Amino acid sequence: MIVVELVKMLRRPRTWVTIGMLNALPTLVAVLLALTDLGPRPGTGPAFLSAVLTDGTLFPLAALAIVLPFLLPIAVAVFSGDAIAGEAAAGTLRYMVIRPVGRTTLLVAKLVSVIAFVLLAVLVVAATAYVMGTLLLGDQTGATTSVSGTSLSATQISGRTALSIGYVVLSMLGVAAIALFLSTVTDSSLGAALGALGVLVASSLLFTLDAAAALQPYLPTRYWLSFVDLFRDPILWRDVVRGVVLQGVYVAVFLGASWANFTTKDITS
Amino acid sequence: MxxxxxxxxxxxxxxxxxxxxxxxxxxxxxxxxxxxxxxxxxxxxxxxxxxxxxxxxxxxxxxxxxxxxxxxxxxxxxxxxxxxxxxxxxxxxxxxxxxxxxxxxxxxxxxxxxxxxxxxxxxxxxxxxxxxxxxxxxxxxxxxxxxxxxxxxxxxxxxxxxxxxxxxxxxxxxxxxxxxxxxxxxxxxxxxxxxxxxxxxxxxxxxxxxxxxxxxxxxxQAPTGRTFVRTPDPDRAQALLDGRVESRDGRQLLVRGTDAAQINAQLVAAGVRVDELGPERRTLEQVVLEATEQAPVGSSRP
CATH class of the missing domain: 3.40.50.300 (P-loop containing nucleotide triphosphate hydrolases)
Incomplete structure (x- = not known):
């Protein structure tokens, strides 16, 4: 069943259009940077962007920092929100369940397909950005400067890049779990996707509000950009670990709720 | 099953x-x-x-x-x-x-x-x-x-x-x-x-x-125990089969009894013309309507 879902995801035109669109923005940024040579001043703008003018190999990280706050969550919410509700609206959900595909199996397969999509999207974004970065912005051979100012070796950089990709995927899983839960509640994939995005918008807003300080450690978007800390020297683990734990809790709670709802639900679509 | x-x-x-x-x-x-x-x-x-x-x-x-x-x-x-x-x-x-x-x-x-x-x-x-x-x-x-x-x-x-x-x-x-x-x-x-x-x-x-x-x-759809008779001479047929005719609808009569051949012989012997005659069977539509006792349940288009 997992294979079936993966095949469905990969054969869907929407998957590739979305990934293409995710790549468009970082590519545009790279082109603009290369043409104008006008980087943001250090400390402003998306993370790493000030550093890429001198070192194109850092551009994958800048690209992730560019798509992470808005574009990637939108794509994940759309895919995950569509997972069950989309099948329900198309009428195929009932035919899957009477095939029979166990409801838990179905939910797990959908989740794996969403994870695969997130991983695919992040990897394609990183790979495209690497190519664009080295081509357009130049490859500074040798040591790379960390966010803290010390230099990092190429192996250190690749290891930390892999870690940060993992961290981004986990952050997106939190979004996916919320959207998947809403997807089992409604038969409208639009409703589920927008519901999940609503949660994220609310979370981003509360994050900027001093009066909401008490809530801030628990907001789903609170630690999203903490992967930047992986490029400090030494690595600043505190927020990364908190981010992992927090996302783990969101994923567990919303997946549990999805399972409880979907396995006991009347399928009337 | x-x-x-x-x-x-x-x-x-x-x-x-x-x-x-x-x-x-x-x-x-x-x-x-x-x-x-x-x-x-x-x-x-x-x-x-x-x-x-x-x-x-x-x-x-x-x-x-x-x-x-x-x-x-x-x-x-x-x-x-x-x-x-x-x-x-x-x-x-x-x-x-x-x-x-x-x-x-x-x-x-x-x-x-x-x-x-x-x-x-x-x-x-x-x-x-x-x-x-x-x-x-x-x-x-x-x-x-x-x-x-x-x-x-x-x-x-x-x-x-x-x-x-x-x-x-x-x-x-x-x-x-x-x-x-x-x-x-x-x-x-x-x-x-x-x-x-x-x-x-x-x-x-x-x-x-x-x-x-x-x-x-x-x-x-088993026979109902009645025979339907369609005839151009319904009045004469009704007179002849007196007492056995349960209902009459224009040229069609419903006659008690299942022996269609006997009814036919009786009618023809008396010179009553017969268009059509046979044991009465209920259609599914009648059966369903009786069972549900309400207005038409569904269309019966072919």
Missing amino acids: IHTRSLTKRYGPVLAVDSVDLDVRKGDIYGFLGANGSGKTTTVRMLLGLVLATSGGIELLGRPIPGAAREVLPQVGSLVEGPAAYGHLSGRANLSLFDAMGVGGRRRTRQQRIDEVLEQVGLTEVGRRPVKAYSLGMRQRLGLAAALLRSPRLLVLDEPTNGLDPQGIREIRELLLQLHATGTTVFLSSHLLAEVEQLCTRVGVLDRGRLVLQEELAVL
Whole structure:
């Protein structure tokens, strides 16, 4: 069943259009940077962007920092929100369940397909950005400067890049779990996707509000950009670990709720 | 093959299905009749484990549903409330995906089985076109093909001829009869009385959630013990058969007694002309209307 879902995801035109669109923005940024040579001043703008003018190999990280706050969550919410509700609206959900595909199996397969999509999207974004970065912005051979100012070796950089990709995927899983839960509640994939995005918008807003300080450690978007800390020297683990734990809790709670709802639900679509 | 005990489904204050005891036997073509909104689809959904019953029990092929759904449903082919498929994929790709889902679809025989069912439903030529280019009738056939993919012992079909033209309806009817001849039991939910009358061996009638009738079609349509006589001389015939005429409608008389030959001889001997004469049988429509005691239940277009 997992294979079936993966095949469905990969054969869907929407998957590739979305990934293409995710790549468009970082590519545009790279082109603009290369043409104008006008980087943001250090400390402003998306993370790493000030550093890429001198070192194109850092551009994958800048690209992730560019798509992470808005574009990637939108794509994940759309895919995950569509997972069950989309099948329900198309009428195929009932035919899957009477095939029979166990409801838990179905939910797990959908989740794996969403994870695969997130991983695919992040990897394609990183790979495209690497190519664009080295081509357009130049490859500074040798040591790379960390966010803290010390230099990092190429192996250190690749290891930390892999870690940060993992961290981004986990952050997106939190979004996916919320959207998947809403997807089992409604038969409208639009409703589920927008519901999940609503949660994220609310979370981003509360994050900027001093009066909401008490809530801030628990907001789903609170630690999203903490992967930047992986490029400090030494690595600043505190927020990364908190981010992992927090996302783990969101994923567990919303997946549990999805399972409880979907396995006991009347399928009337 | 299908057995339910006091099957009940309540949606809030609405009793959608009320203590239904279905009994579908091996070898039946069972016609499940009822008006729109009478609870047919909810019942079908409960049989297949899509909707969970409020109370009561279901046995499919002798095993409880939804408990044994995993073992039973691979042997059941179904069409529930219209077909569904992924529009951007071809008919063949859709069948292949559905077969790969869940248990029971062997990969080695998949392509061969797909070829067979596409041929059975008459879609061989368009199997490679994307489903979004299919007409409603073609989608319906594709849905049937998906139901037949695993050579089921039981077919549960909800309005299978929806959207088909008369030619298509006849082809599907012949296909179902052919499958029935090779041992498949068919449960056919429909609001088309004519379709059920032509095809089914047993009939169940659902009215506002209650099963008001469940009987062999042959029993329902057995002679009523009366003979109908159509004659251009109704007055003379009535005088001649005095006392035995139960009702008269224009040129048609209903006469007590089943011996049509004797009545005919009597009329002809007296010089009364006879257009038509035979034992009276009730139509399914009359039976259903009597059972549901309300305005026309469904259209009986062919």
